[in-house]
Amino acid sequence: MRSLAKSVGSRLDFDAGKIIRQKTLKNPIHCTGVALHSGAKVSMTLAPAEADYGIRFVRTDIAGGGAEIPATWDRVVDTRMCTVLGNEDGVTIGTVEHLMAALAGTGVDNAIIEVNGPEVPIMDGSSAPFVFLVECAGIVEQEAPRRVIRMRAPVSIVDGAWSASLTPGVGFSVDFEIEFASGAVARQSIGLGMVNGTFKKELARARTFGFLNEVEQLRAAGLARGGSLENAIVVSGDTILNEDGLRYDDEFVRHKALDAIGDLYLAGAPVVGHFHGICSGHEANNRLLRALFDNPEAWTWDVMRASDLEPQVVLGRTNAEAGAAAL
Numbered sequence: 590m591r592s593l594a595k596s597v598g599s600r601l602d603f604d605a606g607k608i609i610r611q612k613t614l615k616n617p618i619h620c621t622g623v624a625l626h627s628g629a630k631v632s633m634t635l636a637p638a639e640a641d642y643g644i645r646f647v648r649t650d651i652a653g654g655g656a657e658i659p660a661t662w663d664r665v666v667d668t669r670m671c672t673v674l675g676n677e678d679g680v681t682i683g684t685v686e687h688l689m690a691a692l693a694g695t696g697v698d699n700a701i702i703e704v705n706g707p708e709v710p711i712m713d714g715s716s717a718p719f720v721f722l723v724e725c726a727g728i729v730e731q732e733a734p735r736r737v738i739r740m741r742a743p744v745s746i747v748d749g750a751w752s753a754s755l756t757p758g759v760g761f762s763v764d765f766e767i768e769f770a771s772g773a774v775a776r777q778s779i780g781l782g783m784v785n786g787t788f789k790k791e792l793a794r795a796r797t798f799g800f801l802n803e804v805e806q807l808r809a810a811g812l813a814r815g816g817s818l819e820n821a822i823v824v825s826g827d828t829i830l831n832e833d834g835l836r837y838d839d840e841f842v843r844h845k846a847l848d849a850i851g852d853l854y855l856a857g858a859p860v861v862g863h864f865h866g867i868c869s870g871h872e873a874n875n876r877l878l879r880a881l882f883d884n885p886e887a888w889t890w891d892v893m894r895a896s897d898l899e900p901q902v903v904l905g906r907t908n909a910e911a912g913a914a915a916l
Contacts, residue, residue: 609735609893611698613637615727620718622710625684625797625821626671627823628814633708635722638699640733643857644692646682658687659681662855662878668871670807672852683708686871687797687839690851691719693859694788697728698735708868714796714820720789735893741861742887746876749911750867753849753877755887758863760784760897765866767783771800772827777842780868784898786852795843798822801830849874857892858879861897 617636624631635814638645644660655678656663658664666681673683692700693717702709714788743885745754766778781787797808799821807816816823823830837843844897852874865874881888 593601594710597781607895609895609897611640611886612696612728613640613642613699613729613731613733614697614723615729617724618723620712620728620912622712622718623713623815623820624706624708624817625714625837626707627708629706629708630712631704631708633641633705633710634703636701636724637729638701638915640699640731642699643703643887644689644697644700644854646685647701647703648680648707649736653681657679660685660855661857662875662882665855665875668875670872672855672875681707684711685709686848686851687714687716688711688851689854690788690847691716691793692878693850693854694783694793695723695728697723699731699860700759711797711815716788716793716795716821716851717846736854736861737859737861737897738881738888739889739891740860740888742884744881744884744887746873746880748873748876751866751870753866753869753873754864755860755877755881756863756865758861758898761860761862761864762876763846763849763864763866765842765849767842767845767868769841769909771824773824773829774798774841777839779839779842779846781846783850784787785791791846792843792850793836795834795840795847796820796822797823797844801825819850830838845870859893861891861893 606824614635614637617634619634621630621632629895646658646660647655648733656704658676659673660674664674665672666675671684673681673687674685675681682704731903741759742752743756745752760782762782764780770775781791799816801823818831828837849864852862856878
């Protein structure tokens with residue numbers, strides 16, 4: 590990252606409104622919660638980091654070093670039900686996607702995330718608690734320019750009924766489509782441009798979801814042991830079991846879009862382009878990033894400019910209109 594800043598430093602115009610700078614947290618902030626899959630109580634601290642540091646997890650329960658795990662696509666070691674990162678020493682950290690989505694949505698480039706267990710706490714099953722933590726900690730601008738991955742050509746992955754793609758575009762936007770047999774979910778789609786707080790307004794509160802008939806199978810596989818109606822939407826047949834119902838009529842597809850944003854932030858920088866997912870998930874998101882980085886003609890490193898934050902058309906609406914729809 591430092592080499593990029595140096596190589597373009599002579600060409601950068603830091604006049605306000607032209608080049609966007611990197612950001613980190615102003616202060617450390619702490620939280621505790623339950624791990625979705627292990628069911629264990631977990632403590633986590635989000636802390637500031639220097640420019641060009643990126644996002645890195647540190648397992649504080651691991652003695653003798655070897656506990657640092659960079660939050661990057663090439664560190665993904667498992668995508669069953671969540672995204673799991675690992676390092677060369679076999680240390681892992683799971684369920685990172687909701688926190689990564691919150692960091693992407695709030696524009697945090699650099700942070701140290703200390704966790705005393707193998708999973709990020711699930712909180713209420715959405716990104717909203719993490720957005721709240723970031724806002725409480727505060728965000729500060731740093732001297733280095735914010736780098737981006739600018740799409741130059743389409744990249745796609747298709748596997749049976751699902752697909753995922755990244756294509757060139759202005760700013761970052763996401764389209765997502767899902768379809769389930771359950772009448773409670775059925776077919777849903779959403780298209781959003783990620784600008785002017787759209788993530789917080791339209792996606793952050795969307796919770797993870799699961800189906801009651803799959804719970805015993807998941808728990809036998811060591812998954813979802815901490816899942817409950819307090820941190821997930823649970824569907825039984827065509828019925829939603831949560832007493833308070835849904836936060837959005839289409840909360841299911843909104844959460845899938847949230848997951849995709851978190852997984853794509855593992856690219857190591859924001860993507861300038863358009864993501865389109867059809868019935869895809871964590872595996873697809875990681876395979877898409879691997880395909881992207883295997884094709885150097887499809888993208889280029891660049892710096893973020895104010896023009897990257899301008900409204901663009903998404904499914905017939907500008908992202909400014911999409912954000913206004915949530916107000």
